Amino acid sequence: MSKLVPPHGGKGLVCMLLEGDALAKEKEKAKGLKQVKISPRVKGDLIMIGTGGFSPLNGFMTKADWKGVLDKFLLSDGTFWPVPVTLDCTAAEEAAIKIGDEIALFDGKEIMATMKVTEKYAMTEADKIYECEKTFMGEGTPTAEDFWKIAKADHPGVQMVMAQGPFNLAGPVKVLSEAEYPTKYAGVYLRPAESRKVFDERGWGEVAALQLRNPMHRSHEYLCKIAVEVCDGVFIHSLVGNLKPGDIPAEVRVKCIDALVQNYFVPKHVVQGGYPLDMRYAGPREALLHATFRQNYGCSRMIIGRDHAGVGDFYGMFEAQDIFNKIPCPTGEGKALLCTPLKIDWTFYCFKCDGMASLRTCPHKKEDRVLLSGTMLRKLLSEGGTLPDHFGRDEVVEILRKYYEGVTDKVEVKLHGAATGK
């Protein structure tokens, strides 16, 4: 009997990924279907729908779901959901497709899925603007005027939405591929059923998830260790989806986590995994998404630190923690989010504390603390500078240094937003 939190939505893991004969048959059929070209973000969402990571979603959202999620954090059936998961297409694609058609979703390399189209709806500029304001506006840009002054240039999530085609297609999908993830990240890429199996085998009940999209330093290690002290174990869950230029590639980040886990963790209390999504940089809303899909992976707690899933100054430092107190808690089996936040303040090494601490536990001054922005860190590493003591673990810094020695000429060091996130 599993002690883990059940998947979100009350329907178990809803996995739309085909296998075996069904997969072979559907692949064959897909060749003859009209194709819609999908974006990298849609590709990641699709794989999550395939593996059950986005349970209870079985496909892309209808207009009513889209509206309900934006206005009330609820799907049209009353289940909690925090961000739109939609499939966009061009006007030409839309014109060629009738309701009831089966279509093939093509990522440029392979047919990722088929979909039975149940609804088509326009996404006007006004709709997209509405989606952006609902999804991405936070305390950093409290008015639409503030927001739009910088959002198009500086917010990658906004850019993704505004670049979408003028129509969305809705319907249930049959997923045919997990793309490169199972092979490229063998042993790290885990489906929700697999992480649940690992947790069950260890007898875990309360599992905390750490969301990671940057190399893991002592601040992240500290978050994990607090979780290990108070939960059965921690799931270090890295984004291995597509990245922006200048970000540290997932392979390097995974190697850093490995080094850290091997040298500084008690193995039986930690599991490492990767998931195929692109960042939306939706801050508070994305923190909720992170908790929602972590529930599907078997986690009952989601570690939320400062500026979770943030970019630039769009969100308040702890807005992603506060939103958990504001979301609706629908009644009915599986309707509410069951993965609760493990909220942790800004963390750092403090010389006077003689160890890691946070703003909740350290009463000392700024100069007693080792603080380093992500931007500064990359600058030091890429220029061969020395990192301050206690900031990172030697084994991790060494991996990063080698990576930067190899790539300094090739990648831009100034990053697109990733400097402030986790």
Next chain:
Amino acid sequence: MSKLVPPHGGKGLVCMLLEGDALAKEKEKAKGLKQVKISPRVKGDLIMIGTGGFSPLNGFMTKADWKGVLDKFLLSDGTFWPVPVTLDCTAAEEAAIKIGDEIALFDGKEIMATMKVTEKYAMTEADKIYECEKTFMGEGTPTAEDFWKIAKADHPGVQMVMAQGPFNLAGPVKVLSEAEYPTKYAGVYLRPAESRKVFDERGWGEVAALQLRNPMHRSHEYLCKIAVEVCDGVFIHSLVGNLKPGDIPAEVRVKCIDALVQNYFVPKHVVQGGYPLDMRYAGPREALLHATFRQNYGCSRMIIGRDHAGVGDFYGMFEAQDIFNKIPCPTGEGKALLCTPLKIDWTFYCFKCDGMASLRTCPHKKEDRVLLSGTMLRKLLSEGGTLPDHFGRDEVVEILRKYYEGVTDKVEVKLHGAATGK
């Protein structure tokens, strides 16, 4: 609206302490009543009943309560309770008292309370042995034979029970005094209503309690700081009741806590308090008692480390954590214990971790860790030796050193059991 956990028992805080006119009247009446001489343990229990710390108890237990608590962890009305809270007396006292009598409970200095006697029952040697085996036998002495080989000589809790008179008296009490506590520990001694008020004023909901009966070193600080990271605040709650020779007096311990809180804590996340009980050294059962009365003080979490409330080798290292999984959870309003354990493994400073850690978070070797038994610590301090780096905070060690410089000649350094506890 308070966000705190309600008091245990579903009846609010049951406070049997009289005040104002009622107190003056009862004091006058008490002078004319037959007296029963009470033990220090009973005195502490009485003050807890007075302040609501032992809610829902309104007096000393009947035989049925005593038996229910020992056999099933339940009072006769089905409410959870972990240890006997009984009033013993001599054969002569018993003979002079009739059911229905009001009596005065005298501690040797003052009349602490009056009690309406509703039941008298014999405590034979067999009964006391039964109470001891149920209350104090743990994994360290799994058979009665093992237990009794050492219990009478080495277990202060057993000694207390076996030294009791041959009868118990039951009935509701009216408490007339809190003895020296409110003046001697002004600002530290808090009633449950007072700690709740402080917590409410800070807007706290989830409060963790740290039980403390030894000077506070970095291990205890670390337990508190984990609690501060994951709860609204921590209540550092020291035993200021009577001590055995060789223990550090409460005043000194309180001073150490002050120094620690002032220099190493963020004040708004910590409250210090003292409570008037004697240790029973009942290990697992006492951990449950600690959680039960902390619920009354407003705490929803009770920090349980290694060998909580232990003495010698009577209990397994984590038996006091495990018992929380084994106790009954009665249904009905207020019947079940609502203060849940915050279980934390053995903690220490580790050089390789470069900070505090526990056996759950540190994968390194014994020689990488700063470990020091309580006995060794006292030896070093009393002999003017140097403590290993990172074990304690300088400000605290300084206070202890001064205390030992003054008292080394006066107190025995080898302690009665306190070496292993918290």
